[in-house]
Every structure is written in C-alpha cells, then in structure tokens.
Amino acid sequence: xILGKVVGTIVATISHPHFKNRRLLVVQPLVMEGEASAPExxxxxxxxxxxxxxxxxxxxxxGNGARQALxxxxxxxxxxxxxxxxxxxxxx
Amino acid sequence: MLFGRVKGxxxxxxxxxGTQGLKLLVVQPLNKNMQPIGGLQxxxxxxxxxxxxxxxxxxSRxxxxxxxxxxxxxxxxxxxxxxxxxxxxxxxAYDVSLRRGKNQFT
Numbered sequence: 248x249i250l251g252k253v254v255g256t257i258v259a260t261i262s263h264p265h266f267k268n269r270r271l272l273v274v275q276p277l278v279m280e281g282e283a284s285a286p287e288x289x290x291x292x293x294x295x296x297x298x299x300x301x302x303x304x305x306x307x308x309x310g311n312g313a314r315q316a317l318x319x320x321x322x323x324x325x326x327x328x329x330x331x332x333x334x335x336x337x338x339x
Numbered sequence: 340m341l342f343g344r345v346k347g348x349x350x351x352x353x354x355x356x357g358t359q360g361l362k363l364l365v366v367q368p369l370n371k372n373m374q375p376i377g378g379l380q381x382x383x384x385x386x387x388x389x390x391x392x393x394x395x396x397x398x399s400r401x402x403x404x405x406x407x408x409x410x411x412x413x414x415x416x417x418x419x420x421x422x423x424x425x426x427x428x429x430x431x432a433y434d435v436s437l438r439r440g441k442n443q444f445t
Contacts, residue, residue, distance in 0.1 A: 252435050255371060255427030259395055261386050262420035263405055271340075271395060271420065273371045273427050280436040289371040291340040291395055300426075301433060303444040310401045323397055323405030323419060326340050335442040 248312075250277040250332060253302050257291065265322045270294040272328065274306055292326035293317070305330035341376070342369040343396045343418065345388050349381050357409040364388060364418060366396065371427045382416040395420035 255273030259266070274292045278284045290308075295316055298304050306328050307313055313327040314320055343366035351363060362384040368376045373393075385405050388394050395418070397405060402417035404410055 250437070252433045254433060255425065257395065257420075257422055258424035259420035260423050262395065263385060265405075266395075266420060273425075275371070275433070275435050277435050277437050280438045282436075284435060286370050286372070286374055287376040291342065293340075300428065310399065310404075313401075321404055321410065323401045323417065324340070325397060325399065325401050331445075333443070333445045335437060335444070337437060337439050337442070339439065 248305050248307050248329070250335065251275055251292075251304055251306050252277060253298050253300050253304055254289070256300060263323055265317070265319060265324060266293060272298060272300075274304065274326070274328070277303070290326055292328050293324050294328045296328050296331055298328050298331055303332040304328045305332055340395060340397050342371070342373070342422070343367060343382065343394050344369055345390050345392045345394060345418075346379060347390055355413050357412040358383070358414065361406065361414070362387075366394065366416075366418070368396070372430070380416055382418050383414045384418045386418055386421055388418050388421050393422040393425070394418045395422060
C-alpha cells in the first residue's frame with residue numbers, strides 16, 4: 248500500500264461493469280521532502296472510501312488485495328483507495 | 340491503472356486460442372498531464388473505444404480478467420473505460436511531500 252494525494256477526477260460513462268458505481272480518481276504518490284516525483288508516478292485508482300480531490304489516501308496497488316477490497320473475485324482492478332489518511336508520523 | 344490515447348488498431352489473423360474476437364488497439368500510455376510515458380503499446384479493447392479516444396487502461400493479470408468471456412488469456416493491457424471528462428489539479432496545487440515528524444492531513 249502507498250500514500251498518495253488525490254489530484255483529479257475522471258468521468259467515464261462507458262467503462263467496464265466492475266467499475267460501475269465507483270469513482271475513478273487520479274492519485275499522485277507522496278514523496279519525501281526534497282525528492283522530486285517522476286512524471287510517470289501518477290496513476291488511476293478506484294475509490295472505495297468516499298475520497299475526494301485534495302485528500303491524502305491509502306492506496307492498495309495489488310490486484311488480489313483490490314479484489315478482496317471490492318468483494319469481487321474477478322474484478323479487473325489493480326489500484327483501490329482503501330483509506331483516507333489523517334496523519335503520518337515519520338521518525339527518520 | 341493508467342491513461343492511454345488510442346492511436347490506431349492492430350490486426351492479427353493468427354491469435355492464441357481464447358483471444359479470437361478481441362479488438363486490439365495501439366495506444367500511447369500517458370500520465371495525468373497527458374504527457375507520453377514510453378512507447379506505443381497494444382491493448383485489448385472491451386469498451387469499443389475508437390481512434391483518438393482517451394481511455395483508462397489496466398495492466399498485468401487484471402487486464403486478462405477484464406476480458407468478457409475467457410479470463411485465462413495472454414493479455415497484459417486492457418482498455419476498460421473511455422474518459423468523457425477529466426479534471427486534474429496542476430502540479431504544485433497540493434503538497435505531496437512527507438516531512439520528518441508529524442504530517443497532519445486533516
């Protein structure tokens with residue numbers, strides 16, 4: 248799972264049935280301060296936690312976990328937003 | 340899951356069993372700012388996208404799961420959605436850096 252910031256929304260009227268009734272959001276992964284994020288870092292995730300633009304989210308980026316989160320053993324989904332992050336404490 | 344722009348179609352007369360009838364499209368993977376990532380790739384289409392459409396794509400095993408009938412097929416990129424509307428905040432609109440100590444987000 249990774250931490251990311253929701254930076255965009257996607258409207259897709261025609262989409263796979265497994266995506267129906269859930270929103271597709273654009274997520275930018277968080278990086279350590281001073282490190283630059285690569286242009287290919289951002290990705291699309293299916294929302295399972297009522298997240299919105301500007302929220303910091305916990306994203307599952309693995310198919311089996313995604314299928315479990317969506318309760319669909321055949322879902323063609325890799326990235327699912329499974330939590331909204333309140334705070335992160337870093338020791339080092 | 341990532342964005343892709345449909346650039347054209349690919350035709351294969353001889354295909355692996357189970358992939359007959361699948362539409363193959365040539366796509367350019369894109370990032371959120373619509374800049375190309377890498378070279379052209381071939382994706383299997385399940386949403387009847389056309390040339391010029393901006394699409395949502397899914398990679399790896401999940402691409403094969405997106406296929407309508409046979410789920411155990413050699414497919415590693417699938418078009419699963421056609422983007423009608425896209426709203427992305429510009430780079431720098433949100434702080435995406437983590438600092439040492441406490442990072443409060445809400």
